[in-house]
Amino acid sequence: MKFDIYDFSVLTASIHKSLSEMMSETAVMITEMVIVGIIFLTLFAVLGLALVYAERKVCAFFQQRLGPMRVGFWGTAQTVADAIKLLLKEPLMTKSADKFLFNLAPFIIIIASFMAIAAVPFALGLQTLDLNIGVFYVTAVSSIGVAGILIAGWASNNKYSLIGAMRSGAQIVSYELSVGLSLLTIVILTGSLQFSEIIESQREGWWIFRGHIPAFIAFVIYLIAGTAETNRGPFDLAEAESELTAGFHTEYSGMKFAFFFLAEFVNMFIISAIGATMFLGGWMPLHFGELTAFNEIMDFIPPIFWFLGKTAFLIFIMMWFKWTFPRLRIDQLLTLEWKYLLPINLINILIMAFVVLMGWYF
Amino acid sequence: MKAIINYIKEVLSGVKTLINGMKVTGYYISHPKEIITQQYPENRDTLKMVDRFRGEVIMPHDENNEHACTGCQACEIACPNGSIEIIQDRILNEETGKKKKTILKHVYHLSMCTMCNLCIPACPTDAIIMGQGFEHSVFDRSQLTKVLNKPGSKLRDGVEE
Numbered sequence: 431m432k433f434d435i436y437d438f439s440v441l442t443a444s445i446h447k448s449l450s451e452m453m454s455e456t457a458v459m460i461t462e463m464v465i466v467g468i469i470f471l472t473l474f475a476v477l478g479l480a481l482v483y484a485e486r487k488v489c490a491f492f493q494q495r496l497g498p499m500r501v502g503f504w505g506t507a508q509t510v511a512d513a514i515k516l517l518l519k520e521p522l523m524t525k526s527a528d529k530f531l532f533n534l535a536p537f538i539i540i541i542a543s544f545m546a547i548a549a550v551p552f553a554l555g556l557q558t559l560d561l562n563i564g565v566f567y568v569t570a571v572s573s574i575g576v577a578g579i580l581i582a583g584w585a586s587n588n589k590y591s592l593i594g595a596m597r598s599g600a601q602i603v604s605y606e607l608s609v610g611l612s613l614l615t616i617v618i619l620t621g622s623l624q625f626s627e628i629i630e631s632q633r634e635g636w637w638i639f640r641g642h643i644p645a646f647i648a649f650v651i652y653l654i655a656g657t658a659e660t661n662r663g664p665f666d667l668a669e670a671e672s673e674l675t676a677g678f679h680t681e682y683s684g685m686k687f688a689f690f691f692l693a694e695f696v697n698m699f700i701i702s703a704i705g706a707t708m709f710l711g712g713w714m715p716l717h718f719g720e721l722t723a724f725n726e727i728m729d730f731i732p733p734i735f736w737f738l739g740k741t742a743f744l745i746f747i748m749m750w751f752k753w754t755f756p757r758l759r760i761d762q763l764l765t766l767e768w769k770y771l772l773p774i775n776l777i778n779i780l781i782m783a784f785v786v787l788m789g790w791y792f
Numbered sequence: 793m794k795a796i797i798n799y800i801k802e803v804l805s806g807v808k809t810l811i812n813g814m815k816v817t818g819y820y821i822s823h824p825k826e827i828i829t830q831q832y833p834e835n836r837d838t839l840k841m842v843d844r845f846r847g848e849v850i851m852p853h854d855e856n857n858e859h860a861c862t863g864c865q866a867c868e869i870a871c872p873n874g875s876i877e878i879i880q881d882r883i884l885n886e887e888t889g890k891k892k893k894t895i896l897k898h899v900y901h902l903s904m905c906t907m908c909n910l911c912i913p914a915c916p917t918d919a920i921i922m923g924q925g926f927e928h929s930v931f932d933r934s935q936l937t938k939v940l941n942k943p944g945s946k947l948r949d950g951v952e953e
Contacts, residue, residue: 492817496829754817755810770803 436732439555466558470547474540474696479509481695485749492753519684524587527681531585536682536689538578543696545571550703551625553713553734564625565617568704569610572659575697576602579661579668579678582690586681594677597760598668601658604767605665608655611775615648615782616641616708619791629712636711640792644782649709651775653747656701658763660694663752667760702744706737710744713737841924846907849876849900850923851940858948859941861919863895870914875905895941902928903936917951 445465449458483498483506490497498505523532549564549571551557561567576599583595617623619641620631631637638645658665669677679690706712713733717725758766785791820826830839841847853859868876881896898920912922920940930936 488821490829491821491824491827494820494827494829496827496831499831750814750817750821754813770806774803 436734437554442555470544470558473547474543474692477699478692478695479513481699481745482509482512482691484745485695488746488749489753492750513688516684516688519687521684521686522681524681526587528585528587531581532681533686535578535582535585536686536693538581539575539693540689542571542573542575542578543693543700545574546700547696547703549625550700551629551707551712552737553732556734557625560624560626563623565613565623565628565704565708568700569606569613572697572700573602573606575693578693582682583678586678588681590674590676591678591680594668594670594674594680597670598661598678600760601661601665601667601763604764605655605658605771608651608767608771608775609659611772611779612648612652612655613704613708615644615775615779618779618782618786619645625707625712629707629714632711632714633717635717635792636709636714638709641782641785642791644778644785645709647774647778648782649705651771651778652705652709653744653751655767655771656705657748657751658767660697660701660748662694662698662748664755664757665763666752666757667763670757698745698748699741702741702748703737705744706740710740711736712740841926845924845926846909846922847926848902848907848923848928849905849911849920849940850925851898851920853942853945854948856948857942857945859919859945860917860948860951861895861898861915861941862917862947862952863893863898864916866914866916867911867920870910872908872910873904873906875901876911877901894947898940900938900940901936902938903933919951 446458446462449461453461486508487497487505498508501508501511523529546568548558549561549568551560559567579598579602580595583591583593583598586592616628616637619637620628622628622631632640634640638649641648661668667677669679674680679687682690713736715725715728715731715733715736717728832839851859851861863878863880865878865880868878877899878895879897879899881894882891883894884890885892907922909922912920928936
């Protein structure tokens with residue numbers, strides 16, 4: 431295959447080899463962990479800045495506005511200025527807040543995003559944790575974030591925060607089901623929970639094309655439920671500016687507020703990345719069965735760009751959702767999940783199992 | 793069975809309405825030329841206000857420094873919040889020997905004006921109109937009290953007939 435020249439495992443293996451020559455095995459492991467941690471920290475910062483800028487621009491263009499234009503070329507330095515402002519702000523705390531939990535909550539949310547992003551396959555050989563239960567791991571770890579939201583709401587000692595946190599809890603408990611089941615629909619096709627194998631199984635074509643109707647339904651359900659998982663509009667009841675001022679992060683300011691903000695955008699990236707991996711083939715280039723010439727041209731584009739492109743596409747769709755639809759009420763939210771998404775998902779999984787059993791996919 | 797058909801219909805119509813909404817915003821993002829935001833200080837030279845914009849009351853003068861205001865006070869009466877004050881004068885008409893009302897100062901308090909446009913149709917001689925200017929900020933409040941007739945200006949002949 432052509433794209434094997436972009437294999438990152440050559441690079442990582444050489445780093446590992448040179449480190450092993452210098453120090454003992456334990457020291458090598460610790461050094462590598464620190465390197466990976468620093469890379470992810472940088473990635474978080476870059477993602478936060480880039481996605482906030484993208485969000486503001488996309489939102490503006492959806493509303494026939496221009497968005498930030500003043501700081502830097504087309505407002506590109508606007509998010510940097512905002513980040514500096516947040517860093518310099520005073521971290522306020524209410525007098526009657528539970529101080530320990532109040533300070534702990536933002537870290538729980540960030541840690542949950544950290545753990546989830548570890549399993550994301552960025553490119554060939556560029557994946558931190560390739561667990562044999564990768565899909566299960568991501569769904570399990572990403573729901574730790576709701577604990578952070580609940581703690582933040584509870585520790586703030588504020589009615590609005592608590593209502594927001596409780597809504598968020600109800601929402602994530604419900605929508606976790608749909609995310610899990612729609613991912614399972616693809617797992618039926620691949621027969622594996624390991625991300626590297628799932629990507630490898632899409633060498634001939636992405637599952638959204640090969641699995642046709644049931645895969646497409648699962649994809650749509652995943653997008654809706656994934657948007658709900660990240661607490662983004664139209665499912666942003668946990669924040670609901672017009673009702674709860676800012677929901678669970680009403681009382682937060684400065685860097686702790688920035689953590690919540692960052693976690694929201696990183697979670698959006700993770701949900702899109704997992705969606706891209708499961709349905710759109712991850713870093714695998716676009717291949718169509720017998721068109722060898724076409725496939726070879728596609729192979730020249732490095733896998734990391736395929737991955738980022740697909741993820742950006744899904745992020746754009748989630749932004750499209752956010753800036754088109756009005757916010758749901760809590761009862762509408764739960765009706766959508768329990769009366770519509772879940773039954774459709776269950777039937778869809780049955781259909782997919784039947785399709786796989788009969789071999790009716792490409 | 794009927795319930796299931798209704799359920800499927802509900803889902804399909806729901807999806808249809810969602811796609812309709814996304815079509816509207818999709819149209820907006822795919823037509824960046826229709827953006828209505830203007831970059832104000834940068835486009836100051838080319839900025840064109842809409843015709844019906846009401847910025848301030850102005851009194852047009854022609855090239856002979858003549859205006860059409862007879863000092864009849866119709867605008868002062870029409871103004872709901874007293875933004876217009878007319879200070880009159882009486883001059884002697886030499887031919888007839890009668891004293892005649894004329895305008896000394898047409899005082900306009902921009903700070904009180906709500907741009908309600910009631911003075912403009914009240915004027916019988918169309919002496920005042922609504923201007924397009926909107927950059928009204930000044931450093932001192934007293935600068936907002938303006939005298940609309942220019943110094944040395946006089947009534948245009950033939951307006952009073």
